[in-house]
Amino acid sequence: MQPLDFLKESPSQTAGPYVHIGCVPTFAGVEGVYPEDLGKTMITGDAKGEKITLKGRVIDGSGTPLRDAMIEIWQADANGLFNSPVERRGTADPAFTGWGRQGADGDTGVYTFETVKPGRVPFPDGRLQAPHITMWIVARGINIGLMTRCYFEDEAEANAEDPILARVEHKVRIPTLMAKRDGDTYTFDIYLQGDNETIFFDV
Amino acid sequence: MHNNPPETGAFYPRDLDWHPPAYTPGYKTSVLRSPQKAKISFDPSLGEISGPTFGHNMLGELDNDLVLNYAQPGESAIGERIIVHGRVQDERGRGVAGTLVEFWQANAGGRYRHKKDTYLAPLDPNFGGCGRAITDADGYYSFRTIKPGPYPWPNGVNDWRPSHIHFSIFGTGFAQRLITQMYFEGDPHIAICPIVNTIRDQAAIGQLIAPLDMNNSIPMDSRAYKFDITLRGRRSTMFENRKEGN
Numbered sequence A: 001m002q003p004l005d006f007l008k009e010s011p012s013q014t015a016g017p018y019v020h021i022g023c024v025p026t027f028a029g030v031e032g033v034y035p036e037d038l039g040k041t042m043i044t045g046d047a048k049g050e051k052i053t054l055k056g057r058v059i060d061g062s063g064t065p066l067r068d069a070m071i072e073i074w075q076a077d078a079n080g081l082f083n084s085p086v087e088r089r090g091t092a093d094p095a096f097t098g099w100g101r102q103g104a105d106g107d108t109g110v111y112t113f114e115t116v117k118p119g120r121v122p123f124p125d126g127r128l129q130a131p132h133i134t135m136w137i138v139a140r141g142i143n144i145g146l147m148t149r150c151y152f153e154d155e156a157e158a159n160a161e162d163p164i165l166a167r168v169e170h171k172v173r174i175p176t177l178m179a180k181r182d183g184d185t186y187t188f189d190i191y192l193q194g195d196n197e198t199i200f201f202d203v
Numbered sequence B: 001m002h003n004n005p006p007e008t009g010a011f012y013p014r015d016l017d018w019h020p021p022a023y024t025p026g027y028k029t030s031v032l033r034s035p036q037k038a039k040i041s042f043d044p045s046l047g048e049i050s051g052p053t054f055g056h057n058m059l060g061e062l063d064n065d066l067v068l069n070y071a072q073p074g075e076s077a078i079g080e081r082i083i084v085h086g087r088v089q090d091e092r093g094r095g096v097a098g099t100l101v102e103f104w105q106a107n108a109g110g111r112y113r114h115k116k117d118t119y120l121a122p123l124d125p126n127f128g129g130c131g132r133a134i135t136d137a138d139g140y141y142s143f144r145t146i147k148p149g150p151y152p153w154p155n156g157v158n159d160w161r162p163s164h165i166h167f168s169i170f171g172t173g174f175a176q177r178l179i180t181q182m183y184f185e186g187d188p189h190i191a192i193c194p195i196v197n198t199i200r201d202q203a204a205i206g207q208l209i210a211p212l213d214m215n216n217s218i219p220m221d222s223r224a225y226k227f228d229i230t231l232r233g234r235r236s237t238m239f240e241n242r243k244e245g246n
Helices: A019-023 A156-161 A163-167 A171-177 B202-206
Strands: A051-059 A070-074 A099-103 A110-116 A132-138 A146-152 A178-182 A185-187 B081-090 B100-104 B130-134 B140-146 B151-153 B159-161 B164-169 B178-184 B223-226 B229-231
Touching (some): A070 A110, A156 A163, A171 A178, B130 B140
Parallel strands (some): B081 B223
Antiparallel strands (some): B100 B130, B100 B164, B151 B159
16 A cells, blocks of 8 residues: 655644744844834724724633733634635735734733724635634643634624534533624633633634 | 645644643643633634735845844854754645744743843843744745753753744644744753653654754854754645635
């Protein structure tokens, strides 16, 4: 028999306590190496859609916010298009990158993104997903980056049709994926453990 | 970059037994930071298959030279001068072109330029500790730096990290996103490091150990270490009927 000669993915290792030096160096106080931290600015012009602030904390099993976490987000634009060569359905808003990266605040642990509310994107089977933002969390003590999704609590109708939320067996956990609205700000806290542990995805 | 259209297939499933599990009590910080409930699995959708891209024009001239990118004019970082180079490929062995690779590390004494690092080894005024590169059309990257020192860390009473460089790699889709660490051939700390040993498979650990590469060492200047990185492979879309479009 022929060998099935695929390579193995490089194994993950924790991002460690100093991931901010590598990924958001200016935020970490290592100034002058890059002009600006990558992913700091998502809205680069007159972006279409509703401008929102997304903020929250990553909270450990003792209830303590992580102050060394780094959070990345990836999302569609207001029309549901991704600013990526893989996007073949149309051209995304050139004034919106769709990708952001922020460090948790060194004192409070709060992360903050200035972004736009995403449009709906079809699932591979054609059903529309609810508006959502894909999030990736790394930190000391996290051995492999955690992927979750931030949905919006004020999108009840779309959320009820979402194919990924429909897949969640324990409906009692769905609120862990819902950002709460206050004006133009959505708050999305991520719980690593406990009764309110956020749903994480293996995608 | 090659002129082929971008691939749009979904990724191969991740082998979660090859990666470290979330809960690894030998690495104490993981105890309160490890999710305990089962992850929910699904075949990647467009939001995971796609990802951000970064152009070569974003890079500064010294972004891949940690010896100089924080140094005062005419000065350079202290330590063993090394070149780290290799190829970013996927599980099919194809080079991943045009992808961003970021790296960060301690200085030659084992100290990070971070206000929370209080190790008594001194900061090097000419060393910042971060850099980045974008792979070429065949997936290759390279950078110059100094070899980071090992350092003690509060876990066990006397735990030391092996010399290591942190790597962040993007790939072409967000579900390929990976952060890992590179170790150096022959370092006796590798075998006894609680973070290395969160990985259960010795062959997987071996994938993170860069060999000394004398072929690419520069005489009377710098030694080289070769470090290849493998990201998840993509399925062909040839036989897939995706209503969202291929």
